[in-house]
Amino acid sequence: MSAGLLSEPDAKSAGERFEALYRSCAGDVFSYVASLLHDRGAAEDVTALAFERAYRRRALFEARRGSERAWLFAIARNAALDELRRRRRSGRLIGEIADAPQIEPDDALAERRLLVREGLAMLDARDREVILLKFVGRVSNGELARILRCSETAAGTRLHRAIVRLREACNVPR
Amino acid sequence: MSRDELTQDAIAELAALDAIIAGEPVGEEHLELAALVDSVRAQVPPFTEASAQRVEERLAHRQARTRRLPTIARPRLALAGGTFVALGVALVALLASGALTGSPNRGVLTPSFRSSTTSPGAALHGSAGGGVAALPAAGSGATASFGATASPGATSVPAPSTTRPLPNTNPSHRLVARNASLTLAATPDQFQTVANEVVSSTVRLGGIVQSSNVDVHGLSSYASFSLSVPSGRLPALIGALSSLAAVRSLDQGTTDITDTYDTAAARVAEEKAERTSLLRQLAAATTLAQQQAIEAKIAALDAKLAAATHQVGELLSRGHNARVALAIVATRAAGGSGGSSGPVNRALNDALSVLEVALAIALVALAIVVPVGLVALALWWAAATLRQRSRERVLAASRP
Numbered sequence: 001m002s003a004g005l006l007s008e009p010d011a012k013s014a015g016e017r018f019e020a021l022y023r024s025c026a027g028d029v030f031s032y033v034a035s036l037l038h039d040r041g042a043a044e045d046v047t048a049l050a051f052e053r054a055y056r057r058r059a060l061f062e063a064r065r066g067s068e069r070a071w072l073f074a075i076a077r078n079a080a081l082d083e084l085r086r087r088r089r090s091g092r093l094i095g096e097i098a099d100a101p102q103i104e105p106d107d108a109l110a111e112r113r114l115l116v117r118e119g120l121a122m123l124d125a126r127d128r129e130v131i132l133l134k135f136v137g138r139v140s141n142g143e144l145a146r147i148l149r150c151s152e153t154a155a156g157t158r159l160h161r162a163i164v165r166l167r168e169a170c171n172v173p174r
Numbered sequence: 175m176s177r178d179e180l181t182q183d184a185i186a187e188l189a190a191l192d193a194i195i196a197g198e199p200v201g202e203e204h205l206e207l208a209a210l211v212d213s214v215r216a217q218v219p220p221f222t223e224a225s226a227q228r229v230e231e232r233l234a235h236r237q238a239r240t241r242r243l244p245t246i247a248r249p250r251l252a253l254a255g256g257t258f259v260a261l262g263v264a265l266v267a268l269l270a271s272g273a274l275t276g277s278p279n280r281g282v283l284t285p286s287f288r289s290s291t292t293s294p295g296a297a298l299h300g301s302a303g304g305g306v307a308a309l310p311a312a313g314s315g316a317t318a319s320f321g322a323t324a325s326p327g328a329t330s331v332p333a334p335s336t337t338r339p340l341p342n343t344n345p346s347h348r349l350v351a352r353n354a355s356l357t358l359a360a361t362p363d364q365f366q367t368v369a370n371e372v373v374s375s376t377v378r379l380g381g382i383v384q385s386s387n388v389d390v391h392g393l394s395s396y397a398s399f400s401l402s403v404p405s406g407r408l409p410a411l412i413g414a415l416s417s418l419a420a421v422r423s424l425d426q427g428t429t430d431i432t433d434t435y436d437t438a439a440a441r442v443a444e445e446k447a448e449r450t451s452l453l454r455q456l457a458a459a460t461t462l463a464q465q466q467a468i469e470a471k472i473a474a475l476d477a478k479l480a481a482a483t484h485q486v487g488e489l490l491s492r493g494h495n496a497r498v499a500l501a502i503v504a505t506r507a508a509g510g511s512g513g514s515s516g517p518v519n520r521a522l523n524d525a526l527s528v529l530e531v532a533l534a535i536a537l538v539a540l541a542i543v544v545p546v547g548l549v550a551l552a553l554w555w556a557a558a559t560l561r562q563r564s565r566e567r568v569l570a571a572s573r574p
Binding site for chain 2: 022026027028030031032034035036040043044045047048049051052078081082084085088112113115116117120124125126129131132134135136138140141149153156157159160163166167170
């Protein structure tokens with residue numbers, strides 16, 4: 001059924017492979033989750049939870065359905081959305097990322113990044129998520145489709161439209 | 175163009191995006207896209223050393239808790255699941271066997287074997303050997319002549335004693351009539367062979383075929399036999415017949431006819447005594463009228479004596495010869511040994527029967543498990559869908 005890094009029959013090998021997966025993905029998973037939650041502490045919790053779930057459910061991983069990275073992002077996405085639901089129910093305010101990247105206004109590159117930040121903020125949450133999954137999660141369109149539970153064509157369309165809207169929001173000519 | 179279809183430009187741009195993400199070089203026309211990707215990546219919160227340390231601490235804490243799960247929660251769940259499965263299988267087996275429904279012979283896949291004894295209070299003796307002891311009152315010389323007779327009417331009548339016989343109270347001297355009804359199933363190609371074997375087996379055991387009817391027409395073939403065999407050889411005959419083909423049903427019955435026989439034999443003895451008396455009176459008669467009257471009485475008595483004697487013979491025949499009603503039906507499935515390869519075919523039949531029973535149990539189990547599983551699956555799917563929709567809603571409502 002499963003094949004890949006996580007499906008090692010040997011516990012030691014599985015542990016080593018899992019650690020390798022953690023080293024390669026933890027930063028991106030955290031960044032993606034933090035972008036959704038806007039709370040560093042919660043993002044750390046959700047990132048740890050996602051890796052724990054991935055390890056517990058490693059027997060369910062199917063290599064033919066996508067990479068481990070995409071599978072991990074799908075788990076992290078569900079965990080982050082569950083955290084959002086929990087916060088919504090309890091009425092907790094969403095915190096701010098205290099150490100968000102600082103932008104120097106004189107820098108042209110920094111100005112562009114500022115524009116993109118504002119553009120991202122103006123986007124619909126779904127468009128923003130698609131862009132984050134693709135740009136930060138670095139998943140293929142097929143994997144994106146499985147995470148979003150839609151067809152690959154629909155995922156590609158959503159992604160392209162999100163990029164177009166981001167450009168519009170940033171006033172970037174195409 | 176449908177709403178999900180992409181233009182060629184869009185497809186090219188998505189391909190370029192994949193190349194950018196993979197770190198591959200792209201054409202000049204996609205440099206802006208590369209800059210956009212870089213800018214977006216620069217927006218996401220960085221995974222600082224402090225965050226990494228906290229994540230690892232939390233992960234280690236979670237994993238420490240997780241490691242306890244397999245030893246506490248999971249085996250319990252597995253044990254509970256195993257218990258439920260075992261209970262389910264036991265219930266299904268009970269249902270399949272009919273124990274809960276009160277019908278011990280509900281299984282259609284197994285042949286039915288039934289035995290009945292219709293004698294009130296009569297001890298069924300010699301059941302293993304099936305032997306019937308001769309009645310001392312009936313005269314020991316009569317028993318030998320009943321072994322291979324074709325008709326009860328053709329039997330020689332035992333000479334009853336002139337005194338009334340005492341009732342048979344010794345259980346080993348009871349007269350018991352035995353009969354059996356047997357149905358065999360044979361394949362069309364074996365049918366004639368089985369029918370022939372029925373006759374030869376019966377004759378070999380000292381029995382006779384009183385009547386037979388064999389109709390061979392493929393799957394509608396049918397044969398019926400009325401067999402008679404010395405009572406002591408009835409089990410052997412049933413064994414021999416059962417080895418010829420698959421046994422569909424077997425009914426055996428015994429009837430204690432000792433009292434009926436005693437009554438009939440007593441009547442014969444009384445009538446003979448009366449006849450002797452009448453003969454003495456005839457010898458002493460002095461007038462023609464007296465002689466004629468006595469002769470008329472003797473003639474009437476002779477008719478009654480003949481009938482009573484015939485009944486005694488009939489009862490003795492029933493006691494000494496078992497009747498077997500045999501039917502052979504055609505079946506598709508191979509059944510019975512049909513000859514020399516008996517044990518192998520019988521073993522195959524037994525294996526087939528076991529498989530059939532197992533299949534029946536599995537079908538009943540499936541009939542329970544599948545609907546329950548489908549309902550559980552539907553509930554799980556509904557719950558998962560609702561949860562996912564709820565997640566999507568919360569995402570749509572989230573602010574940047």
